[in-house]
Amino acid sequence: MTIVQVLDALDFGDGVSKDVINKYSLLKEMGYETEIYSKWVHENVKEYRKDIRNLRLKSNDILIHHFSGECHSLDEILSQNCKKVLVYHNITPEKFFEEDSNSNHCSIGETQLKQIYKNYDFFLADSQFNADSLYNLGVDKQVDVLPILIEFKAFDHYIQNKILSKKEKLFLFVGRVAENKKHEDIIDIFEYYYSNIDCNSKLVFVGNTEYSKEYHMNLLDKISKLKAKENIIFTGKVDDSIVYNYYANADVFICMSEHEGFCIPLLESMYCGVPTLAYDSSAIGSTMGDSGILVYKKDYKKIAKLIHVILENEKINKSIVDAQLKWVDKFKKENIRNEIVILIKKWSGVN
Numbered sequence: 001m002t003i004v005q006v007l008d009a010l011d012f013g014d015g016v017s018k019d020v021i022n023k024y025s026l027l028k029e030m031g032y033e034t035e036i037y038s039k040w041v042h043e044n045v046k047e048y049r050k051d052i053r054n055l056r057l058k059s060n061d062i063l064i065h066h067f068s069g070e071c072h073s074l075d076e077i078l079s080q081n082c083k084k085v086l087v088y089h090n091i092t093p094e095k096f097f098e099e100d101s102n103s104n105h106c107s108i109g110e111t112q113l114k115q116i117y118k119n120y121d122f123f124l125a126d127s128q129f130n131a132d133s134l135y136n137l138g139v140d141k142q143v144d145v146l147p148i149l150i151e152f153k154a155f156d157h158y159i160q161n162k163i164l165s166k167k168e169k170l171f172l173f174v175g176r177v178a179e180n181k182k183h184e185d186i187i188d189i190f191e192y193y194y195s196n197i198d199c200n201s202k203l204v205f206v207g208n209t210e211y212s213k214e215y216h217m218n219l220l221d222k223i224s225k226l227k228a229k230e231n232i233i234f235t236g237k238v239d240d241s242i243v244y245n246y247y248a249n250a251d252v253f254i255c256m257s258e259h260e261g262f263c264i265p266l267l268e269s270m271y272c273g274v275p276t277l278a279y280d281s282s283a284i285g286s287t288m289g290d291s292g293i294l295v296y297k298k299d300y301k302k303i304a305k306l307i308h309v310i311l312e313n314e315k316i317n318k319s320i321v322d323a324q325l326k327w328v329d330k331f332k333k334e335n336i337r338n339e340i341v342i343l344i345k346k347w348s349g350v351n
Contacts, residue, residue: 001348002033004057006077007066010049012042013208013237015148015264016068016089019126021048022149026337032344039073057082062347065120068261069109078119083347086120088113088143090130090261090283096180113137122347126262129283133261144343148262149336152271152328154240158248159272168231169201169311172250172274174243174265175257176208177216177234184222185256185279185298187232193304194228202231206246209236247272252307255279256298263287267331270324275310275317277303291327293320 005024011017020036027034037052052073057063061082068089071077077084094107114137117123123143125131131143171190175181183205190203209216216234223229235242247253253269255278266287269276277293278284288294293310295303310317329335344350 002035002057002061003027003064003344004035004037004055004061005064005066006037006052006055006073008038008069008072009040010036010038010042010045012044013240013243015262016066017042017045018150018264019089019148020066021045022151023340024048025151026149026333026340030337030340037076052076055080060348062344064124067109067113071109071112074112074116078116083122084120085122085124085347086117087124087126088130088134088261089126090133090259092178092180092259096178096259110137124343127283127286129286130261144346146339146343147331147336148264149333150264150267150271150331152268152332155244155247155268155272158241158244162248166249167200169198169251170246170249171201171203171307172206172246172253172269173204173255174206174247174253174268175255175263176211177205177219178212179215180257180259182256182258182279183219185300186254187219187223187226188300189254189256189303189307190232191226191228192301193307194231197304197308199228199231202233203228204246204250205232205234206238206243207235209234244272247274250274251311252277254303254307255284257281257284260284260287266292267328270328273321273325275320276324277307277310289327289330291320291323 005020024034024036035050036048037050037055039052041049055076057080059081063080063082064085064087065077066087069091091109117139123134123139123141125143125145126148128145131145134143173186194201223232247268253274253276258281260282262283266276278288280294280296
């Protein structure tokens with residue numbers, strides 16, 4: 001039996017791709033035969049991938065299809081004579097985007113999913129929010145939930161070597177620049193903090209700026225009119241080492257996104273000991289659990305003042321970080337390994 005994960009594009013720095021690679025590594029560690037097939041691949045991760053045009057599976061193999069938008073490999077996937085598992089990472093609703101390729105990618109993906117889901121034997125989601133989305137689409141079989149697998153140990157070196165004496169407070173958000181992420185709300189929070197509380201601070205957005213170029217340009221135009229304009233930075237897509245270093249040295253992580261199927265950066269931030277604040281939308285609440293700071297209204301003045309209290313009060317800061325670290329333990333590899341064993345037995349028909 002070979003366990004094969006398939007997806008359209010195995011990318012570098014992308015959340016779904018990281019999950020696929022991390023689960024591939026864990027499956028190999030557990031002793032399973034496992035492979036990754038995709039239509040496209042980024043140069044940085046090509047060592048993990050095989051070309052989906054060469055996909056030929058046996059009846060006792062398990063195909064795990066990661067679905068997060070329009071799929072260009074359906075013929076290769078659906079023609080395989082084996083057990084098929086659909087893993088749903090959710091699709092950002094097209095309402096967040098202008099009429100462009102991103103909105104088309106989302107709407108076509110939803111249409112495809114409604115047409116093909118009956119071809120799958122089992123269903124998996126990385127959050128209850130995503131599971132409920134599948135049920136709403138018409139799936140009438142059980143949808144199991146298995147969280148995204150994060151390789152937390154990759155952060156340890158950077159945490160141990162964090163800068164202990166900094167001149168500036170570092171506000172951080174990690175994620176592609178896309179309309180649903182609501183970067184403008186984070187900018188409003190930071191502008192108030194910078195202008196009214198502490199100008200010795202900076203805001204860094206780490207993530208791909210090429211996904212929605214017009215949105216990025218609109219953000220830059222907004223920033224150009226602000227007092228804090230020199231202290232707001234977009235890094236673009238960068239190597240993991242740079243991302244990890246920002247996490248390790250951040251003072252607060254802010255997420256104002258209005259649609260997330262899981263939101264990996266929340267847990268990465270928590271693991272790095274950074275007070276993590278997020279707006280309660282979509283899967284955010286379940287990913288945050290009973291830790292971090294969840295806000296229910298986007299009052300940027302109140303949020304900025306709240307952040308100031310957290311940054312200045314060592315006792316409050318520590319209590320938040322301690323609760324976050326306790327919560328993150330639930331997502332560590334050992335726990336996910338046990339869940340994977342149960343799922344593979346179910347998919348393979350072994351009791």
